[in-house]
Amino acid sequence: MALFRRKTKEGSTRVPFSSGKGGLSARQLRVHFEAEALPYLDALFAMALRLTRDERDAEDLVQDAMVRAYRFFDSYESGTNIKAWLFRILTNTFYNDIRKTKNIKRLESDAETGGHFERFISASSVQGRFAEDALLDSLTNEKIKEAIDSLLPEFATVVILCDVHGFSYKEIAEIADCPVGTVMSRLYRARKQLQDKLYLEALERGVIQPKETADPEGDEVREGAETTDLTSYRRRKEQV
């Protein structure tokens, strides 16, 4: 929990909750905890559901996380971001407990060097970008959920924290316990994977048509995305 013992804007360290309010009775602590934590029950459950993909498991996960949060409530500093703190406990609990027992695949490596993330861009996501409105219009909530559920939990986590719950990169880094550079890399890869899946899926369903008739330059795409992007862009420009 050391990450949450961060400094305030003024540069002074906040007084830990336990020492600041040492006079609270057990009953008052419980009331205080419930008042602080329970408002995030829906948000935590939604996150747990995406991670576990099972309603019962999600309930168990949230309960386990809440109990742990309560146990460590003294290490939470009053006035800091309790939502991020709760999400951190939830995701930790998931990665440490549930994942092991359920044998869910894990991310092998963030494949990054010196904070720069990889430059791999697949052909379909580039195409997806240019299918634009047609692709976006074709997406149903169900399809999006399916696509998120098909991501590795590490990727699903950052996308949900960022796009659904609006956490900042710094907060996500604290929750996922990784550097901000890794958060950026994961977000990049996660969104690309989502776009890939959704684009291919929409093609399969026939709800969008491939804009580029063939993809002969698929190999070039891996080498330098912007070359291909510009090529296709120019080609499209000529058609207009």
Added chain:
Amino acid sequence: MDCRDVDKFVHAYLDGEFVEDDRVAFAAHVESCAHCRRIVRFEQGFKQRLRDCDLRERAPTRLQARIQSALDQEPAPVVVVSWWRRPAWVAVPAGMAAAAVLVVTLVSPQDSSVVAEQSVRWHRSGLPMDVQGKQDDEIRRFFRDKVPFAVKLPRFHDPSAKLVGARLTNLREHQAVCLTYLVKGQRVSVFVVDPQALSDVHDQRNVTWRGVRGYNVGMFVSGGTGYAVTSEMDRKNLVRLISH
């Protein structure tokens, strides 16, 4: 800023992570580049679509009640009155303190059976761990702020004993740490507890044994720390493991 940067940082831009200078430079390029404008527009639309996707499922109403009753089972955080951190009002002359301990011993003579029962329940449940690792130091450090006593790890004389991990748990109103070891392929759980939880384990030298549902639980107090060792292992082998 060039097209490559835009591709790389379009998310940071849209997620509002840019400082003002970078944001201005980014916007300037996008303004002058139709290609990047499309990218930004698409990524923005995609992000919006995710946000609109209603991924905020509501928790079932029963969940709150479940959590509250789970919290009822928990000891209150922080306000743990323990053997080691005696509140000021207990700081009485040595003789008086000893008398107080004696009272505790007399009113709860069956502590070891409760501890044995809970140890076996824990041991059987195979609940996941809060911290994993083979380094004693890591485990000790992890629990330093979390339990109101020093987690002194037992020293086994069998070199094949491997520490797998540990979990914070509780025994009645006492917080406790459960350590899991593997000894020749067999799991051994060790509760580290406030000796107050083992008030009927008087003898500092002898191990108090209890058999619970086929498991052996050996309990002893050593150096001001209480231990409960649980395993399927037979008693003879367990004795060999924990004796000095």
